[in-house]
Amino acid sequence: MQRTVQGKRPPAGTSSANQTALQPPKAPAAAITGPCNGQLVPRQITVTGRLIGSLPPDRHLWLAVSPHDAPGWWWPQEGEVKIPTDGIWRASARAE
Known part of the structure; x- marks a missing residue:
């Protein structure tokens, strides 16, 4: 079995479909959509965000x-x- 090493050219004759199949899955990422970075907020707020990608069952x-x-x-x-199926989440936050 051939593997594509990142940063190196794939072997001659390897199709782009094979190259895609050999790439590791992208890691999920979480983005905060509100409040904005640096925004002053009260001590208790609701934070909103979205999950980009899929979170494996053993990750939280x-x-x-x-x-x-x-x-x-x-x-x-x-x-x-808790992340709904659409990936848009909300969570309460409190700074003591």
Whole structure:
């Protein structure tokens, strides 16, 4: 079995279909859509976002906040973020 090594040219005669089949799946990513980065918010808010890609069953999405008055400190919020089938999620966040 031939494998395509990233950054190297595939062997001669390898079709693009074979190259695609050999690529590893892309990792999922989570994007926060609100509030905006750097926006001042109250201590308790609802954060919205979307999942890009598919989250494997053994992986979980958690939300953590870093309050403006404590930069560099991160607080995980209660429970994992539940992601609906459309990938658009909402979670409550509170900075203590």
